[in-house]
Each structure stands twice: as structure tokens, then as C-alpha cells.
Amino acid sequence: MQFFVWAAWLITIANYWFGTKQWDGADFGVIFSTMGISSLFMPTITGIIADKWINAEKLYAILHILYAATMFYLPQVDNPHTFFWVILVAMCFYMPTIALSNSISYTTLKNGNFDVVKNFPPIRVWGTVGFIAAMWITNLTGSKASANQFYIAGVSALFLGIYSFTLPACKPQNLISEKKTFAQKLGLESFKLFADYKMALFFIFSMFLGAALQLTNAYGDVFLDEFKLFPVFAESFVIKYSTIILSISQISETLFILAIPFFLKRFGIKWVIAIAMFAWVLRFGLFAFGDPSANLWMIITSCIVYGMAFDFFNISGSLFVETSTTPKIRSSAQGLFMMMTNGFGAVFGSLISGWMISKYFTTYYTNIGSLSKYVNSEADNAHLLNFLKNKGITVLQNGDLSRALDVKDWHNIWLAFTIYVLVIAIVFVVIFKHKHTRAEVEAINHL
Template sequence: MKFSTTVRLSVMMFLEFFIWGAWFVTMGTYLTKTLNASDFQNAEAYATQSFGAILAPFIIGLIADKFFSAQKILGVLHLVGAAALYYATTLSNFNGFYPIIFIYMVVYMPTLALVNSVSFKQMTNPSKQFPPIRVLGTLGWIVAGLTIGWLGWEKSGTLVLTFKMAAVASLILGLFSFTLPDTPPAKKGQKTSFREIMGLDSIGMLKNPSYLVFFLGSIAICVPLAFYYNFTNPFLNEIGMQGAAAKQSFGQISELVFMAIMPFFFVRLGVKKMLAFGMLAWALRYVFFAYGNIGSNYWMLILGIVMHGICYDFFFVTGQIYTDNLAGEKFKSAAQGFITLATYGVGMLIGSYISGPIVDSYKTSATSHDWQHIWLIPAAIAVAVLVMFLLFFRDKNKVEDKPGLNLDEPQADVRVEV
């Protein structure tokens, strides 16, 4: 792959996740403090991500795969997204804001698959070439959080600027997308069934009892995940943490670190223990949040954020490896699409509509909550999922470590007992 192509793909990936990180992390604080939204409305706004994830396969399967080049659709979607984000900054109440952010997430979520499609099309060896480019996306999210903290937008109450910053970045990426290498539709002229679009061709994997346990556990663990995405930033700002968005970026830095050392744990622990440690980390994170404060227990808050690397990599990345191995060559793509739809679509949607009313019910005043009791609830959910997983997950298959998921190359051919 040409160096110029690598640079363009890296810029694309950086902007793709910079845009998301620029407004998504602090939206809850913006809604409650600027638009006077309730906790339930806050959760409703975050649930738009799940609706976008559910609808994204239709946009990809019915349009991108059949009629237009991926980079052109990517450009159009980001230009529409830029307009939506900027228009959202002119709205002064939640009722006006909600349909706009809903539209935005419907056009943004398909771009996550499109940037991958554009990247893979240009690569001769994706397992080696994709990870260094994808890591620029995580860096983009980190830079967005650090920028918000550096500029002090949370402290000054000017989080509306995060949407404007994201809108400008979306405009830049929208225009830049038309300069990316051509990625013609992969299934032009072919008929595409509903089963193919939604990844349902891989549903037969659920006949494996242990994979069914993993699948249901993946959906269930997204309930406490929704608490983290929806309410961590409002929580940290409410208790007085300075530069909360910047400190939350430590979670993405942790993700990079644990991704790098993941092969060491993977080979020694195996898939079942990796998944179990990931779920245990979710429970511990919320316990740290429950008992942390900006005084003597400040370290608990930071450690709870930093544990994102274990929470995400040990459970979700390991789960992707497990799914990839069981799917077989014919259903690999469909299986990954199906598990993503189940987690970020169905699981996060359920979590959003559960978390909102719970947080609302623990309000102690117009501007404060009983956060200790709130955080112990997702901790208990995570423990319950962990116990059920340990009791019923008994898969004895051999599972391979996959280098394409950013695992160290020397471990690529190691086979691990589950």
C-alpha cells in the first residue's frame, strides 16, 4: 500500500472517531445543565446510538454494497451529519434536540463500517496494515477529550461548542472523503436478502449452548455499559472533578495499553477466563465509582476510568475472537455483524432505557443524585451476568488467537484452551 494512501486512511480514521468523541462523552452533562433535560431524556438521547446501530446494516446492505462507492456515501453522510450537529447547537430544549440527534446517529453509525470498508479495500495484508491505521481512531477520540478539558468547556458551561467542533470536523471529513481511494460497491447487481443484511445467516451458531450463553451475556453486560456511557460524565462533573472529559480519555489510553499486552494474558488465561475477568472488571469499576470521591478516594475514580481497557478489551475483543473462530469462513462477516447488532444495538438500547429511570429515581435535588446507590446497581448486574456465565459457559473447543485484531504477530498461530 502506498505511503500516501496510508496517510489518507489514517487521517480518515482519526477524524471519524474525533467527531464521535467530541460530543458523545459530554452530551449528558450538556443536556442536563444546558437543556435542563431529565435523566430519562438523557438516556433517550444516548439510545439513539442503538437505533443507529440497528438501522446501519440497511444503509450498508441496501445502498453502499450495491449502488455507490463507499467513499462517496461516507462523504455524503458526514456532510449531512455536519449540518445536523451544527443545527443542534441552535436548539434550546430537549424536544427539539432529540429528533436531530436521532437523525445524526442514523447517518453516523453506518460510517463506522464504511471507514473499515474503504481501508480494507486498499490493503494487501489487512491483519498487519489495519491495526496501525485503526489505532488513529482511538487517538482521535483521546485528542477530542483532551481538547475539551484543555479548553475548559465543562467548567465554563459552554459544551455547546463540542457540537460545533464536531460539526466542523464532520464537514472536513465529508469533503476529504471524496479524495479517498475508490471503493466500488461489492455486491453491485446482486440480490441481498434480509438475512444477509442483518447477519442472520450466522444465527445457527446459537445452537452451540456455550455460544448462546456468551451471546446472551454480551447483551446483558451492555446494560451496565449503558450506565457508563450515559452517566459517567454528568457524575464526574456533579461531584466536582475538574476536566472530567479529559480524564475520561484515560480510558481510551488504557484500551491501547491493554490491547498491546492482550496476547500475554490471552495465551495464559484462555477465552473463558478472559471473558470472566472482563465482566468482573465492569463490577469493580462501578464499585470504585460508588465509593470514590474528589477527596481521599479520588484514586478510585481514576482507577474506575482506567479499567476501561480491561472492561472493553478482555470482554468485547476476546468475544470477537471467540465469535470469529466458531463462525467458520463462510459466516465470519455475518457473525461479527450479528454480535455487533446484538450488543451495541439491542443490548445498549435496553441498557439506556433501564439506566435513565434508575438514575432519575435517585435524584436528591434538582442538581444532585445519590450516586453511590446508582453505581451499585450496574455493579450488581455485572456480577449477576458473571455468575451465570461461569455456571453455564462450558465450551471445550480450541480457539485461535487472531492477529487481525491487533494481537502480537508471534502469537498468531497459538491455540488456546477455552
């Protein structure tokens, strides 16, 4: 349920933004930046609250109920700027629950005398199952471009919040008696790691690669959906069930995670991270040349490759931090790793991509005659008029459109993303120097 309440809209919100609301594409990037902005401070704040004052499961429940309330309110918003602030509030409630869910799980397992290392991964995999289930339900109920996706998220989050009050008690620990500075309490001490050249390089690359994840989440579904402009693809299974097709990416995650120990032992952390980067190159490159017909295999392969791109970087990166820092700041360092990828990286990727796509890769058609390249027959013309009607656009007597139709050049968009990640991957391989250490070998052996 933790990931179900997020995935109900995360992959499909672009269809609502571009298709239903017809809002400006340049503003869309800021929607995904809200996850990064909230990740910069909310997990730390709620972590302190759970450590000192409130049971973690109760705080978790309250946050999900508040998240549900914002989801119910979202469909009432008719202004993109207001929409941004409501989503930001929603993310401030949701993002810290990811860390809290892990904390609650660890505490419950330890209290039950379970082995966390052995027993948590089989539990966590159900998070991916929940993510996939939400994508399928949103698609199969015809909600991927409507406000219903937010209601699905809201209802399920409300249920989760109420249910969470019944979870085993995870009381505030207050175990640390030593006095700490405010900076230490916020985990800011880990920023000292930037004084180490190799760690600084790693965190910078983490930020740039974190941006890539936002690109695929933000634009993957709307990319497939917009093939319906072309009559030859209009009735394609891929377009009707684009969210289900993309869920192959999450299914792939559950499979590639099993291969990580083999790759780490065989190639080491640096090269597994490099493999993840080149997997991102394939992810975007295959999207650039894929289509719902003859090149459908490229889209399917891109979704399969995603599992390697996502898992290999996140797990090997976390392991690098684990083996490169002292126990005193290890937790803070892991938080910094997440902050660079899901915080600064998310903000960077969302804002830059939204601006870039709108300015350089979007054509705004204002007259029906300018759309003639999409028409080769009377049937094509009828399809185009129906397409415009579904977009809420009417053709005036002089041929002008009542509202500009924005068509994105997805081929060059994905190529630009491909080049971006390729440059990062090559630079990483050249300048990031790292060799296996004994600590790494021991950590890998525990996988």
C-alpha cells in the same frame, strides 16, 4: 477524525443535558439509546449500498457531511423530545461510518499490497488518539457543558466529509453472483445461531454487558462534574478537567490491547471474557467510593481498569464468534455480535438506567432549607447560592427554589451498576461452558 467527531460530545453531553438545559433525567437515557437503535439497521443498509451502487469513500463522505449538518442544528433545539429525534438522525448518519471506515481501510491496504492483519492495528490506534484529542479539546475550551461541543463535532465532521472525497476509490464489488433472499442480504441468516445453546448464551451475555458500556459513557463525566456542589471539591482539578481525567480510560485501551494475546494464550477465551466482566465490576465499584480528594486514586484506577474491561470483552468476544461459526455466515455473525452489544445492549442499558436513576436515585430539592446538609458555614452558603445561580435557579423570598434542583445519589448509582455486572459475571462463569479448540489456538497465534 472518525472518532474525533464522535468524542467531541459523547462523553460530555450529559453536562449539557443536566447542567445547561436542566432537562429531566428520565429522558436522558433515550439519547444514548439512539446509538443502539441506529446500529440495528443503518450499518447493514449502507453496507448493501456500498457493495452495489456507490463508492464506499463517497458514501462515507456524504454521511459525515449530513452528520455535520445535524450537529450544527442541535444547539437550536430547546425541547428534549425534539433533541432525541435530531440525535437519532445524527446517529443514523454516523454509526454506519464506523463500519465503512474499516472497509475503506481494508480495501486501500489490500490494493496497496499491505498485510491487513499486520498494518491495520497501528493505523486503528489513531482512532483512539482522535477520541482522546476530542475529549481534551472539548474540556480545555470550556465546552463540556455548552453547545460548543456540537459545533466542534460539526466543523470537524464537515472537514472529514470533504477530505474523504479525496480518498482512494473503493468501488462497489458486486462479486457475489448467487441469488440471495432478502433475509440473507440483511445478514438475518445469522440469527439461526440462537438455535445453538452456547452461542445463544454468548449473545445474551453480550447484550447485558453491552449495556454496561453505555452506563460509563453516559454518566461518567457528569458524575465527576457534580462534585462541585460540595465546596471542598469545588476548585478541584478533577472537576475542572473531568473529561481529561476520563480520557485515561481511552489511553488505557491502547495499552491493554497489547496484553490480549498473552491473556488469551494463558487463560483462554472464556476466562478472558470473565476477566473483562470482573473488570467492569471494579470500574463501577471504584467509582462508587471514589472522590476528587482523598479517594482520587480510586477514580484513576477505575479509568485504568476500563481498558481491560472494554478491550478484553470486545476482542475475545469477536474471536469467539470467529472460531465458532462457519465461513459462510462468519461476517453476519460478527454483525450480530455488534448488534447485540452496540444495538440491543445499548438500547437496554440506556433506557433502563435513565428510568432507574430518575426514579430511585435522584432527590428533587424545592426549598433552600432542604439543602442545609450541604451548608456548614457562611462560605458554604455562599457557594451553594452561587451553585444554584449557575444552574439558573433563583431563591424566592419564602425560600422556595424557582426550579427544582435534582441531585443524584452517585454512590448508590454506581453500587447498583456494580451489583448488576457482578451478577452477570458470576452467572456467566457458572453456566457458560467452553473449552479451547484447535481453531481458537490457531486464531490466537495470529494475534
